[in-house]
Amino acid sequence: MRFEIVAKDAMGRIGRLQTPHGTVETPALLPVINPNIDFIPAHELRKYGAEMMITNSYIIYRSRNLRERALKKGLHGLLGVDMPVMTDSGSFQLMVYGDVEVTNEEIVRFQNEIGSDIVTPLDIPTPPDAEHETARKDLEETIRREREAEEIHESYGHENLLSIPIQGSTHLDLRKRSAEAANSINGDVFAVGAVVPLLDTYRFSDVAKIVLTAKSVLTPARPVHLFGAGHPMIFALYAAMGVDLFDSAAYALFAKDDRYLTPRGTLKLEELQYFPCSCPVCLSHTPEELRRMEKGERARLIAEHNLYVSFEEIRRVKQAIKSNELFELVENRIRAHPYLVQAWREIRNFIDVMERHDPSMKRVFFYLGRESLYRPAIRRHHERVLNVKVDKDEIVISSDPGVKADFYLRPAFGVVPAELMESYPAGHAEMYDDVEDEAYEVAAEGLRRFMEKHRDKRIRLVLDDRWRRFVNVQD
Ligand SMILES: [Zn+2]
Known part of the structure; x- marks a missing residue:
């Protein structure tokens, strides 16, 4: 097994991915290194927390100088x-320029060599909102190339890993078909592709639908890569x-701007x-000092901060998975932008998938708003309580814990057996007084x-009076 899952929460997991150059703990962020541009050198990336990086084999292949050096060294x-x-x-490059000067076979062989x-x-990275027929044809070609890559990869002994892209534009039936084929x-890694134009325009919901559709089909035994996603504001959500x-x-592109x-x-x-951060860059400079710097030096420092803060967020996500508080972290993070809230609400349509992955025993349940109602723990409790055996002829159900x-x-x-009032989740749930009506409606149902x-x-x-508003009682 090349991917071992060691901890889970929500649909997130901490995993260990084995590669020929060592094991990488996931969730992981792979900074992009452009072999043509010496901005932050690849060998320095470990300092910020990187365990793996990504570079573009096509850029190397196209440049005679880089290609020869790569083949040699x-x-x-x-x-x-x-x-x-x-x-x-x-x-x-295919998405941006519409054409590349290499075949699938050549570039797969080159990467192996x-x-x-x-x-x-x-x-083929079909852009969002493409015609269904275009996206379908592109996808068939993508699948053909993936099968071809599989064969070539096997001929090299399959010691390194093979990534299998998931395409289909914004058509969920095609994303599903792609995931089934994958x-x-x-292969060893699934890569959800062509989402960058969606992320750039804050269409986080569309990305959520694509990811959740793919996840509902993909085997959980292999890791999933969200190609081109690298802003720390979305790590918790998509993890x-x-x-x-x-x-x-993003760390470099944003810094240059x-x-x-x-x-x-x-x-x-x-x-x-003020800098709202305590990384080495932010502790030793003020924004005003950076503004007065020459552009290249300033971009380099902002890029360093961007890397520090991105890896800090990755570690925060991992800790939340480990302590089973990922829902709490996501519900906190999505408050940063309305479209993140909207994206997270997509899980309502994928509750079954979420329920398959989310662990059933946790330590805490902090109710942080109506999004907390989508957590599997609530639905599981509702199902479980229906199966509780009741021997008595008369049952007393009270909204007042003193009775x-x-x-x-x-x-x-909703209904909680008296003996479970001290147990997870219902008994352990911390809620504020005057919780919103929706929480009462779910309970009343x-x-x-x-x-x-x-x-x-x-x-x-x-x-009590509040409950009376939601429960139809015939005396
Ligand atoms: Zn900083």
């Missing part, structure tokens, strides 16, 4: 690193939807009076189903 020798390096194939740790076929190909690998040139990354969004250097009863009512959870199930019994309800 290997990819790692060319970049001067010993950590795992993934390579992209030129698909991005220079010793890439993760090889990527030359897939399961049947002997919770099951993304294991992120990559991006005086844009400063934070987990709550992008800030412009010109608008900053002696067989069952108690809690917003969101649970109560209705419970009463329906036990309609042969006498049920006595002790309800």
Whole structure:
């Protein structure tokens, strides 16, 4: 097994991915290194927290000088690193320029010959909102190339890993078809592609639908890479939807434009009076000092900050998975932008998928707003309580914990057996007073189903005024 899952929360996981150049812990961020531009050198990336990087094999292939050096010294020798390096194939150039001067076979062979740790076929990145027929034809060609890549890769012994892109534009039926095909190909990493135009325009919901659709089909045994996603504001959100690998040139591209990354969004250097960060760059400079610097020096420092803050967020996500608080972190992070809230709400349509992955036992349940209602723990509780055996002929259900009863009512959870009032999740849930109506509606629906199930019994309800508004009682 090349990918071992060691911890899970929501649909996120901490995993260990084995490559020829060592094991990488996921979720991981792969900074993009452009072999033509010496901005932040590849060998320095470990300092910021990188365990793997990604570079473009097509850029190397196209330049005679780089190509010859890579074939002679290997990819790692060319970049001067010993950590795992993934390579992209030129698909991005295909999307931007509409054409590339290499075939799938040539670029897959080339990546194998220079010793890439993760090889990527030359897939067709269909842009968002393409005509269905165009996207379908592109996808069929992508699948053909993936099968061809599989065969070539096997001929090299399959010691390094093979990435299988998931395409289909914004058509979810095609993304599903792509994921089904990917399961049947002997690859090691699934790569959800062509989402950069969506991320650039904050269409986080569309990306969420694509990721969740793919995840509902893909085998959980292999890691999922979200190609071109590298802003720290989206790591928690998409990690919770099951993304294991992120990559991006954002740290460098944004820096060259005086844009400063934070987990709550992008800030412009010109608008900053203070740095809300304690990385070495921010501790030793003020925004004003940076503004007065020469452009190249300033871009380099902002890029360093961007890397520090991105890896800090990756570690925060990992810790949240480890302590089963990823829902809490996501519900916190999405407050940074309305479209992030909207994106997270997509999980309502994928509750079954979420439920398959999310662990059922945790320590805490912090109710942080109506998005907390989508957590599988609530639906699981509702199902479980319907199966609780009740021997008595009369059941007392009370909304007041001070009254002696067989069952108690809690917003969101609904009916809670008295003996579970100290157990996870209902008994451990911390909620604020005056929680929103939706939490009562969800609870009232649970109560209705419970009463329906036990309609042969006498049920006595002790309800306060707030509960009375949501529960239909016939005296
Ligand atoms: Zn900083």
